[in-house]
Amino acid sequence: MPAAKPRIVIVGGGFGGLFTALDLAAAGSVTLISDEDHFLFTPMLYEYLSGEVEEWHIAPKYRELLDENVKLVRGAAANIDLTQKRVTVEGSGEPIDYDILVLAVGGVTNYAGVPGAEEFAIPFRKIAHANLLRKRMVTALDHVPPNLPPQDTRRALTFAVTGAGASGVELSTKMADLLRDAFERRALTGEPRVLVIEMGEKIVPGMGDAIREIVTQALTESRVEVHTLTRVVRITQNVVTVEHNGAQSEIETAAVVWTGGVRVSPLLDRLAIEKTDRGLILVEPTLQVRGHENIFALGDIAYYEDATPTLAGTGQLALQEAGLAARNIRALIDGEPLETKHFEEMGEAVSLGTERAAVLAGGKAFGGPLARQARFALYTARLPTWHHRLKVGASWFFEGTAPSPLLPLGIQRDT
C-alpha cells in the first residue's frame, strides 16, 4: 500500500457501501460513488408505500449521514478499469483513481424474460417505485364511482403481485389493507382484489413453518388471494396472463407489481473477475475478490459461501459484511492480518398489512400489533448513524406511525 493516505473508492451506497464508508471514514481518502443521492432502508419501503413512515425516515440523504471525511460522487459508475485502477462515472469528467476498491452495487429487478414484464409491471426496489404504485392505486380508485356494481368495481380494482417471497406477501397485505380502507372512506361497493402469483408450491419458502403460519393467517385476514404453482406467462397494459396446471387464463388488472426476483447489477457483466453461474462475485472469506487483494465485494453481488443460502441476498448480511470489509481494509493498509467472520442470522421481521407484523427473534415467532411495534423498534436500531436513529425514533414515538389513506388525487401527500 502507498505510504500516503490510500485512495479508497466505494461503488454503491446501500447497506454494504454506505455502512463501509461510515465505518472507514477516517482511514484514508474515502470516496463514495452512488447513482442516488440517498441511502434506502429497503425493509421499510412497504411502510413508505402505506404512509406509515416518511421518505426522510427511510431514505436519508448521504450529505446528512456522511461527514467531510467522505467525498461523495453522484453518478452511476459506468466502467471499472482493473489495470489502470480507475472508475469512470457517467456524466462526470475525470475518472476516479483508487488504491482500494469496494464493490457494493447490489442487484436490479430480474424480470426472468417474461414478455411485457419490464415494460408494464412496476418494480418495487426504490422510493420512485413506491410512489408510482401508490399513484396507480389512487388513480384506479378515482376512476370508480360509488354506484358501480360490485363485480365491475372489483374488476377495476384488481392488483397482482408476482412472487410470494417476503416482498410479495409484505406488499400484497399492505396494498389490500390500504385498498379496503379506501373502499370504506369512498363508500364503494364490494371489495378490491389483490392476488399473489407464485410459481412454487408454498409461500415465503425461505422462512420456517412457525412464521409461515402467521403470514398465512395475515394473508387470509387481509383477503389476499394466493395462487401457488402458477406462472406469469405475459403482462400487458391491463392484463396478466397466468398458467396453472397447463391451463392459461387472463386476469384484468389495474397494475402488476413485480417482486419476482433479483439479479446482479449489469455493471458487473463487463468486469473480468471470477463469478458464479449466477454472476455473483466470488470472494475470499476476507471479502477480497479472488485474485485481487485490493478489491473487496459485498452485499447482494458477492458470493460468500458461509452465508449461503439463508442469509444470501439480505440487508442483514450486507450490513454485517460492511463491518468486516472496513476492518479488513484498515488491516490491509496497516499491513496486519485480515480476518474472516461467521455472519449471524439477526432474526426476521415481516410487515403484514397496516396493523400487523410477524417477528422471529431468539427462535420464537410472534405476530399481531405487538410484532408491528417490535419491528419498528428493531429497525430504528438498524438505521444508519446515531443522529438519524434518534431523529427517526423521536418522530415515530411522538408523531406516530399511522398509515396515510389513499385519498383522491390532488389531496394526496405525493401529488
Ligand SMILES: Cc1cc2nc3c(=O)[nH]c(=O)nc-3n(C[C@H](O)[C@H](O)[C@H](O)COP(=O)(O)OP(=O)(O)OC[C@H]3O[C@@H](n4cnc5c(N)ncnc54)[C@H](O)[C@@H]3O)c2cc1C
Ligand atoms: C423492497 C425490499 C425489501 C427488503 N427487505 C429486506 C428485509 O426485510 N431484510 C433484509 O435483510 N433484506 C431486505 N431486502 C434486501 C436488501 O435490501 C438487500 O439485500 C441489500 O440492500 C443489499 O445491500 P447491497 O449493499 O448489496 O445493495 P443495495 O442496498 O441495493 O445498494 C446498492 C447501491 O448501489 C447503487 N448502485 C447500483 N449500481 C450503481 C452504479 N453503477 N454506480 C453507482 N451506484 C450504483 C444503488 O443505487 C444502491 O444505492 C429488501 C429488498 C427490497 C428491494
